[in-house]
Every structure is written in C-alpha cells, then in structure tokens.
Amino acid sequence: MTVVADVMPIEDALAQYDPVMGLEIHVELNTKSKMFCGCPTEFGAEPNTQTCPVCLGLPGALPVVNAVGVESAIKIGLALNCEIAEWCRFARKNYFYPDMPKNFQTSQYDEPIAFNGWTEVVVDGETYRIEIERAHMEEDTGKSLHVGGATGRIQGASHSLVDYNRAGIPLIEIVTKTIEVPGDKAAAVAKALVSQLRDLLLALGVSDVRMDQGSMRCDANVSLKPTGSSTLGTRTETKNVNSFRSVERAITYEITRQAAILSTGGKILQETRHWHEDTGITTSGREKSDADDYRYFPEPDLVPIAPSREWVEEIRATLPEAPSLRRARLQSEWGFTDLEMRDVINGGALEYIVKTVELGVEAPAAKKWWLGELARAANESGKDLGDLGVGPAEVAEVQKLVDSGALNDKLARQVFDGLVKGEGTPAEIMESRGLALVSDDSALIEAIDRAIAANPDVVEKVNSGKPAAAGALIGAVMKDMRGQADAAKVRELLNTKLGI
C-alpha cells in the first residue's frame, strides 16, 4: 500500500500547480427589519421572539420586499463598480433544510440586482484587479441548535431546536469571477479581498460585518491546474470561513491538500468542505453533484424590482469615498511613505489616526503614539487598540501637553502608561505620578550649579574651546531632574551660565 501524505508542502504544491479561486461572500445587512417582513433583526435576542407568519413560512403568508434592503444592495453594487439591473426579480431556490421555513430560499438567480463589477486589492505593493460576477439579494435561514450530544453537532444529539430569529434577515451574496493570481499570492489576495470588502461595507454603513457573529461569511472555491496548463481542475467549496486569517489558511490548506491528491494520480471530488479553525484543516461535507437541482423559477409572490435610474444616481451621489481611494488620499495628505502607510493599516490604526488628526494633531505624531506606545500596550495586554480605554481625544490631549512644553516624549509615555492602567485623565496622571516638566528657572539653575560643581573637568573642556562637551553637563542636569526638565531650556540656561 502506498502511503500518501495528507498534504504537500505549499512551496512544492505551488511549484507544480497553479491555484484558481472564486469567492462567495455573504453579508448580512443591518436593516432594522427583515428582508420580506417587518420583524426586527437584532442579534442575540431570545430564540423565536423576532418572528411572524411571514418569516416562519406559515401557510398563507406572503413576502413583501424591504426597500432599504434593495437600497443597500444597490449601494454595494455601485461601490463594487457593478452595473445595476434596470429590472430584476427574485427567484425561488428550492431545497430542504430543517431551519429554512419555506423550504425554498427567496433569492436571486439569473437576474441579480448588481453584476459585472470589479475591485482592486493591494498585496505587497502589487495591485490585483478582482472581477465581480454579481451581488445579489437573498434571505438568511434560521439556526439549528443540537441538544444532548457532547459536541453540539447533530451527531449524538438527542434532539434539535430551531431558532428562526435569523430567518429572513437580508443577505447580499457577492460572487467573484475566477481569480487567477500568482500561486504564492493567492491566499493573501483572497484575505486582502475579504478584508477590503469588510472596510468597504463598513464605510457604506450597510452591514455590521461582524465575522465572529456570522454577519459576514466567506465560501472559498479552490481548484488546481498543472503549472502552465489552461485546463481547470475540479473545485471544492470550503463553506463559512469566519475570519480573514482563516480565509488565507483555508485556501492554503486546500492547495496543499489537493496537490497531494493530484500528485499521486488521485481525483478531487467536487464537494463542499468544512473549515476547522482549531486544527486548521478542511473536511469533507456534502458531495456536490448534478443531482443538486434547485429548481429555480421566478418568485411569483413578488413583483419585479425596477430601480429607477434617478434613484440609482441619487444613491451613487451619496456613496462615501472608496476605502482604497481614501487611503491613497490620506497617505498623500499625511506625507507617509508606502511602508509607513502599510504599517498603519496592518497595525489597524488607520481610523484612530484619522480621528486624532481631526483633533488637531500632526499625522506623524499621531502615528508615533498609536503605532508605538499604544500598539505596544495593546500587544502586551492582548487587547485590540480600540479596547485599551485610550481614544483619540486622550492622545490629542497628551500631544497638546507635549506641544506646550508641559511634557516631553519620555514623560508622555508614562502618561500613556497611566491612561492604559486607568489612572485617570492625563492631568490627573501627571499630578499623581509627579510627571510635570520643571519650568521653574531657579530650580534648573540650582541643578546646573550642582552639575558644574560636580564636573570640573567637563567645565574645563568647555572653557578650553570644546563647547560640545557641555552635552555631558546637560545629561547630568536631566538626571538630577529625573527627566522632568525641558532639555532645550536646560541647554539655554547652561549656555548663559558658561558664557558660550
């Protein structure tokens, strides 16, 4: 029996095969009510408290389209440079699922509201254009809870409960066309795309985009073809990948898994696969075959949607600046290099710096605090920047104190430490930690006198025509003052004293 390795090292895999990807990204809209009824959409409510005959699929109930959902769909379509359909319809996608009330999903099929778009992502300084096939509207399903088993999965459970609160929440499904980028970039490009979509959707205000709450979910299609070949391989669809990092890991894993199978003459099954965050692998789900027939047909309970061109243009006019364009603009306004800007973005500090600059702080200074002191504190405590308890207002206040000469950078760092530890406002921390710069000339002069008295050899050097030697005296004064002196002021007073 031949022993086959589960996976092939990624470098080897990419030497032999070119990956081809396609992403399907589901986004829950943040409309107040559901897509086809008036039920609220709040996350985390008591099970089945946000339901009605319509979203429960009770006999006789009929859907009515949520206009805000349509508007959000158009916003997303426009932001992805899509064409907006002049006339489109919903369709029924018929299949059985225990938590899908009508046993068909009201979705869009051959007539999506938005299609033929594109977007760009930047990875390692390279720009990649991603073609968007479509963005269509549909409704979410309910959620099953399997009770009585050890794992919470259906296997071994004694019974299942269904919560229909999520059933009928509006979803937009964004489908890319085939993405073919250099293999070593594939997973990173996919990650960057999902991350950029998240930023875009947040900027549009159409979704909370909480991947941890499932309001953004990614299905990744991956197939391999032998390097240089143009024949597409069989693809797998890895479902419900729930973080940016997982998108990257899951795709990398699928490349290594498929390569291992193909290199030994095996065949890839066309199937859905499940991603396991803990072990970092995918496992086989449902086999997809031609028997998967959704029997789509136009939804007869809903009239077609014909968004007027005026409405579409009105929506276009209200779109916020695209995140990628905004970044380019900010970089130029702030005068940051590509590398600096990348650090800012990778450090997750962009929005904090924007707000800090809005409060009157120079961009380099804002960047220095957020990427330096605060990033370090976040890192040490394992928190996000936003959860440190220090906001743009505090940063601006500290910087103001530095600018006014009340603090220097070294002291400011201690103020930040106090802020992170919750010791109060910057002023209170300065007070309680005794951090204020000594601005009293007489105290400084006394310290200078002490330094001169203690270092006659240095004074001698200065007097013999080596003014640079005075630096050692400044150091001594600063040490004497425990850092709480303005070095420039000390130099000025010392120079006067020494007659330089």
Next chain:
Amino acid sequence: MSDLTRKTAVELSELMTSGETSSVEITQAHLDRISATDTAVHAFLHVDTEGALAQAAAVDARRAKGEELGPLAGVPLALKDVLTQDGVPTTAGSRILEGWKPPYDSTVVKRLKAAGIVILGKTNMDEFAMGSSTENSAYGPTHNPWDLARIPGGSGGGSSAAISAYQAPLAIGTDTGGSIRQPAAFTGTVGVKPTYGGTSRYGLIALASSLDTPGPCARTTLDAALLHEVIAGHDPMDSTSIDQPIPPIVEAARRGDVNGLRVGVVKELGGEGYQPGVEARFHEAVELLTKLGAEVVEVSCPHFQYALPAYYLILPSEASSNLAKFDAMRFGLRVGDDGENDAEQVMRLTREAGFGDEVKRRIMLGTHALSSGYYDAYYGQAQKVRTLIARDFTNAFEQVDVLVSPATPTTAFAIGDRVNDPIAMYKNDLCTIPSNLAGNAAASFPVGLADEDGLPVGFHVMAPVMRDDLLYQVGAALESALADQWGGVLMSKAPELEVTR
C-alpha cells in the same frame, strides 16, 4: 317570520336595519340549517358555532348603539377552508393540516370581520384546491344540493354548496383555474373571480401563487358585488396586490344595463365536447343580451386551445414549491417522530400520510417541470403560452367590452364518475383557465337548467383587468331578465333538501 335562510344578504340586511330581526337570529337560523342539512351535503369541515354567535351578538350590540354599519354587517358567511382565520382550524382540505389553528387572520378575513360579516365556519374543498369536484378532499366529498349523487364542482364545492343549500347567503371561494366559477355553474349560483391582485392573497394557503384569486360566491349578483367590495382593495401585505381604486362594482350590479355593451362570443370555447343543454342555455343567454341592447360578435382567441396544457405545467410547478413548507417541522401533522427517524425521514413519512394522490401527482409533475434540463421545455414554454393568451385577451378587448362562453363544458357530473381519469377532470376548467393565466376578471352567472339532466348551467363572462364592474353589469342584466321566467333567482328552482333533525 318567513325562513331567514331563504333571504338574500341584501334582504337580511334590510330586516336587521328595520329591527325585524337580529344578526344572532339570522346566524342561529343558518347554524340550524347547517346541522339539519350538512350530514347530506357535507359543505362544512368546521362549524364555528360559538365564534359565529359571538360575532353576531357583537354586531347586534353595535347596531343597538346606533353605530353606522356596512351593508353586510351581521350577515353570515361560509369561508373556504383555504383562508386563515385566527384560532379557527384551517386545513385546505388536507390531512397534513389536520387540527392546525393559524395564529393570524388572512386579509380577506380581516376585512370580513371589519365589515361585521359573521363567519359561520370553514367549507370543504379539494385538497389544496387541486380538483374540479371536491372529491379530492381528505375529509370526503361534498354533495351537490341539486342532486346529492352529483359533485358540486371544485375546488370550492363546499362554498357553493353551502349557499345553494341555504346554509349561508354568502361564501368566499378562491379561484386558481375556475374553483369559484365552475362550482357556481354546477350549483346555479353566482361566482366571481376578481382581477388577479384585486383581492389580497395574504393568508390564502397558496396553490399557485400567480393564479390564486379570492372572490365572492352568492345567490344573487348584487349580494356578490357587495361582498366583492368588502374584500377588494390594495393590501400592502401582498406584493402582487393592485394599488388602484376598486371599480364601481356595486353600482354596476344595481344598474344591470347592457345597452350598447359590446359582447364577444369566444369562438374557441364551444362546439365539440360541450353538452347540448349547456350550449342551448348559453346561446339563449347571448340572444337575451342582444335583446337587451348588447352588440354581440364572434371573437377568436386562437391561443386558448393551449391554455389547459400551459396551466397544468405552471400550476404544479408553483404548487410543488408552495407545498414544500409542509414538512412536519412547525405545524400540522407529524408522523414517525419516535426518535428512530431523522428529520428527513419524518418529513417523508408525514408527506406520505398527509398528502392525497392528486397532490402527490401534481408535486411530482411540478418538480419535474422545473428541474434542470426540463425547465425550458415545460415551465418556460408554458410561460410563453401564457403571454400569448394574455395577448389574445388584449386583442379581443380592443374589439369588445366583455367576452362570454359557457362556464363549463358540462353540467355537474356524478360522484366517482371521473376520479380515475384526471385528464377528463382537468378538461372541466377549459373555459375558466384562460382568465387565470391572463389575470383578468371573470364570473359565472346562472342562466337556466340543461334539458337533458335538469341541472344548472353557468354563463361565463370575462372582463379586462380591473373592469370587474362589467361582469356585474352583464350578470345583473341577465338575472333581472330571467327572474320572471324562474319566479326569482335560479336557485328557487332547486329541489328541497331532505332535512334531518
């Protein structure tokens, strides 16, 4: 006092207004009539005695307080069991919904209640409205009060039988391919399929969403018009509901004037396959319209011949999807839930036990017609035919105001006669189906009895979308012209039912 159950809705309303009787008395008289006759007729699946009397008492109280009430306030009505009524069993004639009490009112029921109409109970029907005889009800057939050995038509046989058995003066039906008009023809009553979207489908358990239309059933044209007006009008809960004012139907029913009206006889709906007695009454009625001043011409609708096959692809396709929700998960019957079976097996066992043969047949047909590889050949093609039929109507209505035909090719047939021949059964709806496919308004009015069997014949009138008033204009003209001949409405010629006490 003369028998309250023989009165029309308009007469009952007058009696209540004048204080001669009350809604409670009227309701009780009809409840008594139901208990005396329904063993034989089986028009009702559920009689809501308490609920009806409570509604009646409430209307009497409002009237006593001098509140201004609608023209039908306090009048009893029989409701087809396919429309939801909060807390009242609703089965759509199927085992799969046995015992289900919907937690909400359909829009039709909301409007009936708002108008003070008293709902007596739910009437029998072919399971999920699939059928032309009410023999497909899971709860046994309804019998035609004109001849208990015959079917009352379908799928709304219960509603039409209830009004022809004097169990109620008014009833609500739903018409997907003729389910209001065909039973009306078979029972000698008036049945109207309003313009699609003219009455709300919210709360109507869907058979075929693009075809289903709730409508009124009554013994007279004016009663039907008054009821039609109560249930019609835009409903924001139904996306396909038309947001336009209701046409002047009551006024048309009161006027009943056809002088100068252009009437088109549809060439394709008649001749071979039509019972001689049906044809004879139809032609007499056309002549009568001419006498009354209508201008009658023959009109061709060449695509009507494809209506039946198109309908029997579109209907099962939509039905197969609409019925998917009956899966034993949330309501109705559940079979095999003993811990041995998984969800899909429970669903399979429940459907096996809960759906009747005709329902299964149509689900399979529809599933096949929608499946990939067949969609274009079947469903897609049928939709094209539908467009051509709608175009036939449009062309015809450029030449005439209304189109007419017999409502059905034959009179009511015997129970059991066609149960083993679905195609023969389907052909019953030949005349009525084109209007469902095109969405225009249509109605059946009684125009006499066939010579060979003495059973009622229905006269079919079709009007353009949102011109439902034209139907009533024609119906009322015929009704008043024929009244002398019959000594009242045609129903007065019906044999007395044997009453059990």
